[in-house]
Amino acid sequence: MSGVHTQSGRVSLAITESRAIRLGLIGIAVLFLGLFTVLPLVVVFVGALRAGVRIYLSSLRNPDALSALRLSITVALIVVPLNLLFGVAAAWAVAKFEFRGKRILTTIIDIPLAISPVIGGMAFMLLFGAQGWFGSWLRERDISIAFAVPGIVIVTIFVTLPFIARQLIPLMREQGNEEEETAVILGASGWQTFVRVTLPNIRWALLYGLILCNARAIGEFGAVSVISGHIRGVTNTLPLHVEELYNEYNSAAAFAVASLLSLLAVLTLVLQKFVGLHQSGERRSRKAGPEGSES
Amino acid sequence: MATALRVNMAVGANRSRAKDTPRRVLPGYGLTLGFTVLYLGFFVLIPLSTIFVKAAGLGWQGFWTTVTAERVVAAYRLSFLSAFYAALANTMFGFLVAWVLVRYSFPARRVADAIIDLPFALPTAVAGIAFTALYAENGWLGSRLIPFGVRVAYTQLGIVAVLTFVGLPFVVRTVQPVLENLESEIEEVASSLGAGRWAAFTRVLLPSIWPALLTGFTLAFARAIGEYGSVLFIAGNMPMRTEIAPLLVMAKLDQFDFEGAAAISAGMLIVSFALLLAVNALEGIGRRQEP
Secondary structure, eight states: OOTHHHHHOSSOGGGSOOHHHHHHHHHHHHHHHIIIIIHHHHHHHHHHHTTOHHHHHHHHHSHHHHHHHHHHHHHHHHHHHHHHHHHHHHHHHHHHOOOTTHHHHHHHHHHHHHSOHHHHHHHHHHHHSTTSTTHHHHHHTTOOOTTSHHHHHHHHHHHHTHHHHHHHHHHHHHHOSHHHHHHHHTTOOHHHHIIIIIHHHHHHHHHHHHHHHHHHHHHOOHHHHHHHOOOTTTTOOHHHHHHHHHHTTOHHHHHHHHHHHHHHHHHHHHHHHHHHHHHHHHHHHHHHOGGGGGO | OHHHHHHHHHHHHHHHHHHHSSOOSSSOHHHHHHHHHHHHIIIIIHHHHHHHHHHHTTHHHHHHHHHTSHHHHHHHHHHHHHHHHHHHHHHHHHHHHHHHHHHOOOTTHHHHHHHTTHHHHSOHHHHHHHHHHHHSTTSTTHHHHGGGTOOOTTSHHHHHHHHHHHHHHHHHHHHHHHHHHSOHHHHHHHHHTTOOHHHHIIIIIHHHHHHHHHHHHHHHHHHHHHOOHHHHHHHOOOTTTTOOHHHHHHHHHHTTOHHHHHHHHHHHHHHHHHHHHHHHHHHHHHHHHOO
16 A cells, blocks of 8 residues: 555554455455345345236235235234333333342343244243143133234244343433433423433334334244144234245245335335434433534 | 452442432332333243243153254254354354444445344245245256355255354444444554554454454354244255254144153253353453443
């Protein structure tokens, strides 16, 4: 490298690599990402449209596909609000108060991330399945959870339970209690304090968690696969429907439904990026104090 | 050093005791903690305990015979080894990607940064069929690799490939913030004192990022051990050869062998819990290193 760059560049030459090494490293990184992320996405859309737009559209309009779509949306609409409630409650308890066993509690919240979804799904089969702990009790009352929609909802809650809580806990911890304590001392109720003081400070992190939770709730496969019973048109979610079509060698339809899920994933990434920008602002403005918030 | 740590801990203990005793100013302690504990009990602790209870039903002897059966050992071996290779690949490439994203500017850098999270957003079943289509004999990449004798789909290589996809974000997202917060002055001092670029890297950079690297590795490893959806499609699922442990659990469930499935799961759960504790400890180390 010539010395010219040293004068103009702000990063001193001493801590950067030569141009050849830089280009080489960028090349490897881009190739790696292209091979592992871009190419699989492209394959899905090509596979979906290869048989023509008409087959593509008719695969999406197929009654089984529509019922899978409806079920996936229903599950997400139940699961996400419940885990939102849990995430806020857990973050309030963990971040605002000191108590014994707090580390154990936060570790338990992480468990669904660390274990196989198949094992998670199986645990609920052992509870609610025909031979499960509550199996005969449920049968006497004619309630079905396993091989039915309630089971799918419950395992999806299990799998996506950490996402919102994990976004909120570190942020609320960092923000401390002063603002809320001031509000309470000035006479605000607990609910008012939460809505007027806490919520504006955490809204972007909350939204970020919601987006992650929703994406996983719609995309979950292993846990749902164990408990759903794969009843076509009844307990097939979109990912299960993809599997079924694929196993029937109906590749065009499988990729068509998969392309719907891929579009959702791309939308998730775009939203994530957008919310992430605000979220880092949320964090920075807290660190800089009230004066820094205009940045 | 050790005394300083002890003093710190004593101060911390005092502080938390002082916080504990006076009235809590903020409301909602009992309500939120109670709800959290109930929710976790119902959705996590009680369900998982069923697995250990079921596995215990086999007795120690039965449990041991089940988890040491030839087919089970082969599945464990395949799962752990494939997950290990994938986590290793993720550590190397993830570090490289994080480095490139933080230190260099290039076109499409922001797109590259956003697409890192794709494996979190894309359903695993979709990833599974996409990778299988890519690497199958007639696939875009498969048809080019097979003339060289490299088979990816329906082999362990395919399993490692999808697991690398699944674990991709973990190392990047744990190393990236650490690299961003690193003071470039330290490196400048090192180089002005005569350290070469490589020496500055190994002596100055690596010591401050290894906890993040190891955390990312452990997270990717833990995720890869349990992964099912994407592997199902590319593995071919031949017992003894390309059958991962979660698939074997699924096979046992299909045969209504709940005890066997629970025993295999209990073995995996113990490993998962150990990894979770390791991540917690590593995050503790990382936090202590921060100024």
